[in-house]
Amino acid sequence: MEITGPWTRAAAAAGLLRDGVARPTVFARSSARAAELGALNLGQGFPDDQPPPPVAEAAIAAIRAGRNQYPPGTGEPVLREAIAAHQAQWYGLGVDPAREVLVTTGATEALAATVLALVAPGEEVITLEPFYDEYAAVIALAGGVHRTVPLSIGLDATTGDLVMDVDAADLRAAFSERTRMVLVNTPHNPTGLMLGAEALQVIVDEAVRHDALIVTDEVYEHLTFGPAHRPIATLPGAQDRTVSISSAGKTFSVTGWKIGWLTARPELVTAITGVKQWLTYSSGAPFQPAVAVGLRMPASTFHDLAADLRARRDLLTDGLREIGFRVSVPAAGYFTVADASPFGETDAEALADRLPEEAGVVGIPLSAFYREGHAGEAGSYLRLAFCKSRSTIEQALERLEAWAAPRR
Incomplete structure (x- = not known):
């Protein structure tokens, strides 16, 4: 068969x-x-x-306190509040923890639920190439059409090191009347590239022009080695159409805990929740308050x-x-x-x-x-x-x- x-x-x-x-x-x-x-x-x-000791100890304490059953489907309030506070502290983004935050089983589920909720068959989704392999799978699962913008890989004339970049003209050319979503991964996996201000602005401008959604994968947001990460949602005109996704796994060295989240306007969160509730409903009960502790650690x-x-x-x-x-x-x-x-x-x-x-x-x-x-x-x-x-x-x-x- x-x-x-x-x-x-x-x-x-x-x-x-x-x-x-x-x-x-x-x-x-x-x-x-x-x-x-x-x-x-x-x-x-x-x-x-x-993980940092306060994070590990908070998870152990939560287990011992009996926080081992289903948490709320949208996430424990203590974690949603910590996520909102984190966005405000680090990036100046105002987020309503009750209506604009969704806790997920890692960034992987957040990405999958977002694409499945917001992309219809035949609609186009733009990513950079190379790209994290989940992107192609969930775009295909939604029936979407995957469009890519290639990163250039060259040699630095002085050091001989490899250098990566994306061409603004290539970004603009990828958008069309069929574009539903652009999935922005910065800091970028697999190359470690951080998109510059020009590339970010082009993405926002073209998304506005084509009435497209922006979805960001920001799981390496705190693991930067020079200039700080700048979320695309901080650019003028971006936040209302952006779903910002991150997780605890990379920052706190807890990849096995699978605690991720997204922030977006209420109507987007509601649509994504409609898919997420049929994937895992909820997960990681004792880990959610522990991640909340981590997000509130000093800068x-x-x-x-x-x-x-x-x-x-x-x-x-x-x-x-x-x-x-x-x-x-x-x-x-x-x-x-x-x-x-x-x-x-x-x-x-x-x-x-x-x-x-x-x-x-x-x-x-x-x-x-x-x-x-x-x-x-x-x-x-x-x-x-x-x-x-x-x-x-x-x-x-x-x-x-x-x-x-x-x-x-």
Whole structure:
């Protein structure tokens, strides 16, 4: 019996089905490969760190206090209030915690529920490319049409490092009368790019011109290594048409807790809630008050978390550069992009398959973040995570040096 339906079409669009057979995501495959071979996992973006002590202790206290049953479907009031206060403190955004905040099972569910609620079959959704792989799946699941704007990847003439950017003209050209939504991921996964003021303004201007919605994926908002993150909702004319999405997982090193949220105008939150309630209804009861504690921590704590991660970024990028890779120096996030072409490598997907055995290190080919038929644009680029312990990064560099030495 042939099984077809919206999910199978979405899975095929995201590369999760081949010849009708379910295929795990590249992240699941890479982590399984690391476990199988005892390789160091610089592939999947989960940190080695523990959450800040106040956050962990608040979760333990909530469990012991019996907060283990269904929380409200829209989220615990204490967390919704903390999210609203966070948006006001950090960005000057006024948000009604009762009507304009929805707590979700991670940013993944927030993105899925938003696209499913607000995109009709045949409507177009714009993303950057490369893009986080969920985007293609949920757009296809909604019956939408995925349009992409390519990031350019070049070399800095002075340093020789990889540099990424997006062309404002390409952004403008992606919009049309069929555009329903633009999904903005900044800070960007997988490259660590932070969109500049010109690109953000173009997105807002074109969204207003075409009466399109803006959806943001801001999960790395506090993990920036230079200029602070600027949410697109802060731009004039943007907040009324923007769904802003974030989560606790990356900032507080609690990716397994799956506590995310979105903020938007009440009519958008109501529509999204109508889908979300049939996905998980609610989750993470003892973790929600713990995340509320985290969001109310002093700004200095957030700055310290980012500074610690920046030091590990520098450890990995400096080490890769010394080995002979060309590298990006990301402005934010968990990942750097490494170009293996100096070692004669032209196919990052093939290299990623071999590297766990040849070097004992797992990375993700950048091609995993491109649409079918566009993977060739990713060439010899690997995405490597630096959200790992210093000892893990140092061991990975030692192994990569041993792998690279005979190839230089």
